[in-house]
Amino acid sequence: MAAVVELICYPVKGCAGTSMSDALLTPAGLAYDRSFMVISEDGVYRTQRRHPRLALIQPTVSADGTRLTLDAADSADAPGRYGTVGVDVTTSLPRRDVDLFGATFQGIDQGDDVAVWLSEFLGTPSRLVRVPPEHDRVTDGLTSGRSGYADSSAVHLLSRASLALLNRRIAERGAPPLPVNRFRPNIVVDSRPGAGHEGGDGDWAAMPNAEDRARRLTIGEAELGYAKLAVRCAVTLVEQEAGTRQGPEPLRTLASYRRAASGGVVFGAKFSVLRPGKLSVGDEVAVQEWGEAEL
The missing domain is CATH 2.40.33 (M1 Pyruvate Kinase; Domain 3)
Structure with a gap:
């Protein structure tokens, strides 16, 4: 009944969601859900609690998960200023520690281009990490x-x-x-x-x-x-x-x-x-x- x-699905933690008609549910949730996270330079997670502008970022993940696009919604103060940034997703680079609610996990940094884009949009130094394939959070x-x-x-x-x-x-x-x-x-x-x-x-x-x-x-x-x-x-x-x-x-x-x-x-x-x-x-x-x- x-x-x-x-x-x-919310590919990037804290950013806008993507509505779907069909989705694959994996052991860790909808495919690619919260598989990326914006962090400070010292690895601490960012969410809308302190950075509500994250809601204006619309992520899109390719079907095979190898390409992420971030599109910034126009804001009243800067219409059309930020545009779009693309990321060739990598899972092979060295891992770094990231902090999520005081717990330490691993993340794979997705490079300087997206970091510069996020830092400008959010007005504070930021980077983007991806969950490693070996991530096994209980x-x-x-x-x-x-x-x-x-x-x-x-x-x-x-x-x-x-x-x-x-x-x-x-x-x-x-x-x-x-x-x-x-x-x-x-x-x-x-x-x-x-x-x-x-x-x-x-x-x-x-x-x-x-x-x-x-x-x-x-x-x-x-x-x-x-x-x-x-x-x-x-x-x-x-x-x-x-x-x-x-x-x-x-x-x-x-x-x-x-x-x-x-x-x-x-x-x-x-x-x-x-x-x-x-x-x-x-x-x-x-x-x-x-x-x-x-x-």
């Missing part, structure tokens, strides 16, 4: 898994029903609704057209925040296992089309009804990959096992 309505949660440079688990899933409820509550405060891209999900689900909203688990996608309770689900050829609720941060305050922080929504409203027992404001759920496979918009999303929400 539920189906995939959007698939979004993520935490109820179901452990693998991921690239994602904040935590490989897959972030969110339902349109959850967003609709949030936007109704935001409207009650006199604020405008927010688009789904504020939350940067990989998979967005909704009820199939014509599905009856009887309120049972058979039509779970019609129930706001039902993804909180999904412990194992199948989509297309793939299977996902629940890891944890998605803790929300200041990235949700960034207007993705403008690359600027707009606050205080949605964190103000989420804090009124979505505080987790373990702490933090949560919205959506993170999943680990149990079985890789092809995903497509329109695929049925079937929950095979339910649990209790961690709220």
Whole structure:
């Protein structure tokens, strides 16, 4: 009764997402998702928390993963100034240490041309690294898994029903609704057209925040296992089309009804990959096992 309505990959951590009709789900998430990361010169990760202009960079990865293109959206202060930079992706150069939330991983620097471009666009010295082929990061949660440079688990899933409820509550405060891209999900689900909203688990996608309770689900050829609720941060305050922080929504409203027992404001759920496979918009999303929400 539920189906995939959007698939979004974020090749460069913190940069804009790419919507797809079909995608390969690997053990570390959608193919090439968060496989690149912008870092400071001393290797510390950059995200929209401190550099919201990252949202204005649109990455494109070639089908074979050997070519990355970064296209900068026009900004009000410099329309057409930055243009595009291309990167011939390398995995053979020496590795360097990179810092992600205080943990040390390895990255492969992608060269000076893209570093100069990023530094100019972000207004601070920056470089670009790629996850090495031998990268084997184990993520935490109820179901452990693998991921690239994602904040935590490989897959972030969110339902349109959850967003609709949030936007109704935001409207009650006199604020405008927010688009789904504020939350940067990989998979967005909704009820199939014509599905009856009887309120049972058979039509779970019609129930706001039902993804909180999904412990194992199948989509297309793939299977996902629940890891944890998605803790929300200041990235949700960034207007993705403008690359600027707009606050205080949605964190103000989420804090009124979505505080987790373990702490933090949560919205959506993170999943680990149990079985890789092809995903497509329109695929049925079937929950095979339910649990209790961690709220």
